[in-house]
Amino acid sequence: MAGPKDKGLGGGSLGLLGSTVIGLSSVAPVYALTSTLGPTAGEVGVHLPAIFLAGFLPMLLVAFAYRELNRRIPDCGTSFTWTVKAFGPWVGWMCGWGMMLSTVIVLASQAGVATSFLYLTAGEATGSDWISSLDDNKPLHVLTCLVVIAVATALSCRKMSDGKALQYGLVFFQMAVLVVFTVMLFVRIGQGGTPGSLDFSWSWLNPASGFSFAAFTAGLSLSIFMYWGWDTSLSANEETAGSTHTPGRAALLSMVVLVLSYVLCGVAALMYAGTGSSGLGLNNAETQDNVFATLANPVMGSGLGLLLFLAVLASSAGSLQTTFIPGARTLLAMSAYEALPARFASVHPRLKTPVFATVIQGVATGIFYAVLTFASENFLVDAIYALGLMICFYYALTAFACAWYFRREATASVRDFTVKSAIPVVGGIMLSAVFLKTLYDIWDPEYGSGSQILGMGSVFVIGVGLLLLGVFVMLALNVYYPAFFRGETLNAETEVITEEALLD
Numbered sequence: 001m002a003g004p005k006d007k008g009l010g011g012g013s014l015g016l017l018g019s020t021v022i023g024l025s026s027v028a029p030v031y032a033l034t035s036t037l038g039p040t041a042g043e044v045g046v047h048l049p050a051i052f053l054a055g056f057l058p059m060l061l062v063a064f065a066y067r068e069l070n071r072r073i074p075d076c077g078t079s080f081t082w083t084v085k086a087f088g089p090w091v092g093w094m095c096g097w098g099m100m101l102s103t104v105i106v107l108a109s110q111a112g113v114a115t116s117f118l119y120l121t122a123g124e125a126t127g128s129d130w131i132s133s134l135d136d137n138k139p140l141h142v143l144t145c146l147v148v149i150a151v152a153t154a155l156s157c158r159k160m161s162d163g164k165a166l167q168y169g170l171v172f173f174q175m176a177v178l179v180v181f182t183v184m185l186f187v188r189i190g191q192g193g194t195p196g197s198l199d200f201s202w203s204w205l206n207p208a209s210g211f212s213f214a215a216f217t218a219g220l221s222l223s224i225f226m227y228w229g230w231d232t233s234l235s236a237n238e239e240t241a242g243s244t245h246t247p248g249r250a251a252l253l254s255m256v257v258l259v260l261s262y263v264l265c266g267v268a269a270l271m272y273a274g275t276g277s278s279g280l281g282l283n284n285a286e287t288q289d290n291v292f293a294t295l296a297n298p299v300m301g302s303g304l305g306l307l308l309f310l311a312v313l314a315s316s317a318g319s320l321q322t323t324f325i326p327g328a329r330t331l332l333a334m335s336a337y338e339a340l341p342a343r344f345a346s347v348h349p350r351l352k353t354p355v356f357a358t359v360i361q362g363v364a365t366g367i368f369y370a371v372l373t374f375a376s377e378n379f380l381v382d383a384i385y386a387l388g389l390m391i392c393f394y395y396a397l398t399a400f401a402c403a404w405y406f407r408r409e410a411t412a413s414v415r416d417f418t419v420k421s422a423i424p425v426v427g428g429i430m431l432s433a434v435f436l437k438t439l440y441d442i443w444d445p446e447y448g449s450g451s452q453i454l455g456m457g458s459v460f461v462i463g464v465g466l467l468l469l470g471v472f473v474m475l476a477l478n479v480y481y482p483a484f485f486r487g488e489t490l491n492a493e494t495e496v497i498t499e500e501a502l503l504d
Helices: 016-027 029-072 079-087 090-125 129-136 136-158 160-190 213-227 246-273 288-322 324-334 355-377 377-405 415-440 458-480 498-504
Strands: none
Touching: 016 029, 016 160, 016 288, 016 324, 016 458, 029 090, 029 160, 029 246, 029 288, 029 377, 029 415, 079 090, 079 136, 079 324, 079 377, 090 129, 090 136, 090 288, 090 324, 090 355, 090 377, 090 458, 136 160, 136 288, 136 324, 136 355, 136 458, 160 246, 160 288, 213 246, 213 377, 213 415, 246 288, 246 458, 288 324, 324 355, 355 377, 377 458, 415 458
8 A cells, every 4th residue: 555645845834714815815706707797797698696606506516525525635636636546547637637727727817817907007006098008018918927927936936824914915905895896886876877787686696597508508617717716725735724624614615705705796797887788888898808997997986996906906916826826736746646757746845835846837827828829819718718628627526536435435424425425426417517518519619719720619629639638648657657557656545644643
């Protein structure tokens, strides 16, 4: 039997509050709202809040699976480690690949948004349209974005405890501004609203009616993206006090905060701006990609409106730092179990973080962003659309892994059957359905930006192509690291180092 793995990370760096903040920061709720309110409203109209609730349900069910697996196996490899122990090395490696792809795409998207809002905020603060327009200069935008990625990479290499104060500030600031913005939306509605304002209807909160199945799955895919990142709390489990229970509680707590924020803000935005295709309407093609930039001044005034710009910047910048955590820890775990070159398992002796894995992830993000942006801005947009496919892929696998790993315990009690079997299976089935429907939809060349590659939609080519690339990489690594793929370095019986074991 393979021995336990102490990976050398700095244990006890986070508590419940810190772990919850890390989860919220990774999701970046203000960034997620401004970038997806418009596209989601374009898919489902006034049922925007219902889609937020629908997207929350499978995420909540999967979060229970993560919590149960973490209680038994508090390993920083999370989805990779758990699916290997449940289904073997081949499925587990692909699960880890899907997770790392998701991280790189999200990092690229967040860096792009942070760069854009850096110029937009500077232009708003100085009243200079020229400064704001600098973001339209593609070479300058990409160069600035690479600098932003480099700074975020350097910060992510620091001790986990070093960045807590910064993350607390960024998360509390963005959430406070979001609350103020939502309240002021309701105030403006009470003052008469806009020509496109709508009266509230309880049907907006009903996920079971009001739109086609195609619109539902498209909107659900977008809303799932809005919750992605809560599992960062779990990825930092080996660096969290109470590693077997604190990360799971933090993940569930962050999910509750997110769904309440999304639904309330979604309802307020619908009532104030409506779903029109012109003016402040959420379905205006010219403003869909950045709704808050459009609503900031009309809702909050030019003075307070600047705070909303700063909140989006803080949201994307803070998330850019914490989103490095799951990808780097997954690379570390895969290397520790000999599924990747040994260099990725190195941990800085003083910082107690996987510096090499973090730097490689930053370099990959920079290359990915630069290549796709210069090749075609549509490709980057389509990569973000393909993200939902990858998120559903590795979340669903993890949910099924929970049910399979605990299959012999499912009949021990009602509680075990419910949280270790039934809930994860339902969550996995829901995400699998979204995965398959998305796979079908993205074959259409008109999906996403409408770009085509060899007659196929570029979203399909990017999403499926990147997953298939993982298969070829895995087959190549099997030649050099056969012990892992034979199940010798990580299997169902492999012990995992826990905080309690270290204390003993």
